[in-house]
Amino acid sequence: MLDFPSPTQTVGEKQLPNPILYMAWSPNRDLIALANTAGELLLHRLANFQRVWSLLPNENTGKEITSLAWRPDGKVLAFSVGDTKQVVLCDAEKAEILHLFPVEYPASCMHWTEVHGDSSTLSSFSESEDESSRFLPKLPTLPKSEEKSDEVTNLLGEVRLNILVVGGPSGFVELYAYGLYKIATPSGISGTCRSLGLSSDLRSLSVITEIRSAEDNPEIHYIQLDTGLLSSCLPELTKMARKFTHISTLLQYLRLSLTCMCEAWEEILMQMDLRLTKFVQVRVHHIPELQALLMNQLTVKGLKMLGQSIDSSYSSIQKLVISHLQSGSEALLYHLSEVKGMALWKQKFQPLGLDPAAIEDAIVAVGSFTLKANELLQVIDKSMKNFKAFFRWLYVAMLRMSEDHVPPELNKMTQKDLAFVADFLSEHFSNEELFDRKGKYFNVERVGQYLKDEDEDLISPPNMEGNQWVTFVKYTYLFYSVLCCI
Template sequence: MPSFRQVGEKQLPNPVLCMAWSPKRDLIALANTAGELLLHRLANFQRVWSLPPNENTGKEITALAWRPDGKILAFSLGDTKLVVLCDAEKADILHLFPVENPVSCMHWMEVLEESSVLSSFYSSEDESNLFLPKLPTLPKSEEKSDEILNLLGEVRLNILVLGGGSCLLELYAYGMYKIATLPEVRIHPHYHNHPVPGTCRSLCLSSDLKSLSIITEIRSSDNDPEIRYIQLDTGLLSDCLPEVTRMARKFTHISTLLQYLRLSLTCMCEAWEDILMQMDLRLTKFVQEKNTNTQVQDEFLELLLWGQSSPELQALLMNQLTVKGLKKLGQSIETSYSSIQKLVISHLQSGSEALLYHLSEVKGMSLWKQKFHPLGLDSVAIEDAITAVGSFTLKANELLQVIDKSMKNFKAFFRWLYVAMLRMSEDHVPPELNKMTQKDIAFVADFLSEHFSENEELFDRKGKYFNVERVGQYLKDEDEDLVSPPNTKGNQWLKFLQERFWDEFSPLLFPSYPQKSLHFVKRMMEGVIELCLQKPAEVIGKSVKRSVSLSLYIVPERYNDKKANLHYVVFCMPEVSPCKLYLLRRSTEPNRPVSNVLTAIDLSNVLCQSIDDTTAGSSSDRVYSCQDARFYDNETLTVVLQASEEEENRGRVLAQLPLSSALSCKEEFNWDSSLRLDQQSGSIPSQGLVLENQWRDLENMKAQFVAVNGIRKVACVLSSNLRHVRVFEMDVEDEEDEERPESQNAGSDQDGLEETLGSQEEAEGGQTEGAEASGPGKETRTAKRAAP
């Protein structure tokens, strides 16, 4: 009986480039060559949703990673150099940010360290809810209304690590805030003064934040690509973990609030576009089709003062605008203005207050030099950010005043014109509309002077004399000054500030920028906050030091293609020893020595004869090499094996390799750092490994890649043509498969392994990180293992 139960199989229309199992649910994400991101469920490999390529983002997906809570899926786009955070529930793009170079691999890990300081912070992190009102939900028309607030996720620190070309290495706390930008790593020991071009193939940040391990491919013009293992010391993150968590959480709040303000402005622009559509279709058309030489403004003033209109004006009002159309237009404009006004009050002002609160707390952190100065918090830059947020708040209040005045003028104008048109049609005029005060007449006159003008500076579009720029000019994403800035003549406060220059000396006075739009001030605020966020990333990045650099092997030219595969830290060298896997062990503390640093696993006779004699002479008699490998859990490696001589329908095997024999090896390997690993492979201690029934023939399938989830106990196998997938449940319960021989459970092996790992952990006193690799040059993937 096969050891693993197949639960799904499917032929896909497009080749798959990346696979990643969700850490919390029975979901697997697939990225294909068409630029689609697919989410499938374990049961019958059923598709949950698909996210098609987007012209605004890109269509060349190069890497995938799940947030540890399984609610957010990150993927990178090589053609546009973007990293996108996607909601796993609705396939909505929640957040994206650019990177300098295309991302080739990513790893999203969660910090597992516990301390009393962190525990108190986790319990008190939501103190801001005691002082700040809950941010209101964006309008229903905005699909990302609630999801944007879910970007924060859990309080416990998680870090998204990105690796790519030109030694791109960046760390993003909570997947949003860039907490470290690592300078270009000097990988090769012989090139201390000259950077060596290279690409990250795989990476893994340890859960205690003490080290970052990467596999890189270094290319030079005259040599074959060289594969190197590098361990970076990230001790500052580990030593200042409570401070890093506090700072990262605050900056993530700030990043989320900036995204919230952007979406709020988008909703305001949509409401304003509705006004333009309603007004331009009627009033602007009315103005353009006027054939007399008299100005439209004069004709309306004549109607206002004398109650008489020209036949042409009367015909245009009654035939084109109509009484019913005017009433509907007025209601539409009033509704749109009210929507913009509500968005400013409930969204922009609430978001700005929250930004000021969190930035003020960050400023307090920056003044605590003993704790936060090593992380690069700059109090001056934070003060500039607070000032920029204050200016944005002032501009939002200015927009409110403009809206209030415009609404009064609009209401008065449409009420007067409605009554005038009723009189033209000799209809009954309601008594409550028949009275008009001197203030109402002034409002109508203001409306006519502001919106019907032949001043070229007020042209909204070519050939149109109708100007609606009083509110819309604040929502235009342009650098030009406001066409109609607010009238500040006679404002004693502004005059006082201009004469005394108090705004240059007092941090309590924010500059107002009366000539600029709301979008301009918003972009300026984002730029200042971005500068505030960059300083810690640079300081933390410069603290990272290279502690270990080991040359593994050279990739022969015939293996040098995009389909080659290398995994951290288990790898194979097919040119030297195709039937062996190599397990490299390093401590997360870069300076702590580790026994059995390198061990080879011999796959020559990895499959023994089954208890059933009918299988003798079949798969167990062939010699196998490794195609792909993933850490299934702390003690087991899931591999795809290929027979040396494949039969027509057989020859590929899915197997579980227990690592107990390799970890219990007593023979030490003396590494000569002056030589590459493949040049000294003969002295590497080798351990034989024999499986009983922890394997399965993959018939009628040229399996090449595998993705696993040890928590969910599932595996997904992908064929070499990248179109054929099979899904397996790896650990089937006894009651579900009662006929399986007891030998397949391999319980004794697990017990022996736990005992071995326990003794090694006690002897070495440290956590161990690892990874896998098979076949040179294949796409890099990340995996992590830690001793219990």
């Protein structure tokens, strides 16, 4: 008799510091994800069971992991957090959060499936994607956030559609295309979901639920739901879901751009408050005190370096607005306009619930954002001119006090330069604001007001009162009307 090894024979063992609550094998890699009672998410390699990485609980995600699911390509791992009621998408390579979204109930189970449609659907979709890339240039990489700006593209994954199904208590079930875009909320389910399964052709959804009776005895129910509507609208669903993922990643790109702008602005504030606070505190009529400050505290070399630093920070903000905010908002407007066209094609997209009015509101909001970005560029340009004129004026004054030679090109101040200096002094060294900024004496809020995190919505349409271009168009139209009457 042949002695075959037992099918339950142990091939490896490893001691772990905390009990494991959930585990999930990667669909196409030698990896296993583990969630323990401490709220840690661990990734181990199955061959030698060595840890690849660990993701510790934090205030943004939470510390009570309730379920796990791998994306079919094995590049993204989804986990649900019970205490914050969120689903988090994590990059399997770097253990970094790619995306998270709130859910109504803590998810007790998840399932991530890849949709297998016919080849004609996927080929036509690929052609539309190529057409989109023809019109939209590649977005520039963000400074100091190269990895982050590249990681947002990982959310899209492969061209083939994949759907994350999330289930929880009270019959809670939701379907998310690409793990991002909610496409369906099935009804008619009762109890707490314990297991889920979506067929690869999107025709049926299987759910196992647990219902507890009055005596607290659990009853297990198997439910099979008909999801044929999703299957019949697979081409439209794929296009719509893909557009949403583009929009979602663009919004994240814009948020990262604004973060970089705020960092550059904080650099300007720090430089000004550190270097020029004493200059602001000294009254102009105290000439000896002011002269001693300029000669001892703020040297000619230091002033030149300060001016270059501030000019560099302003240039960084200006570049971010032109290269990132404007490019990102233009791409966002392009995709929203296509979604609006899809919504107006009622024969194909009406069953999926696209609302043309809501999409139009989103387009108007993007337009307001673009106008505000252009307005910020004008403010930055004026602020840079004022800064340069002020530092040039101060540099010449310091050279004269030290009896150094003043270059002829710096000694000539035009009337416009004097106006810039006067604007700078009146705006940034106002006596009324000296004690209103909690110790910060230098007022540079003109650009900073665009970077404040406030809840006020952008005005749409913007106030055009006093706009010279609008006045010109108005009078041109009146003149043309008079000519027509004659």
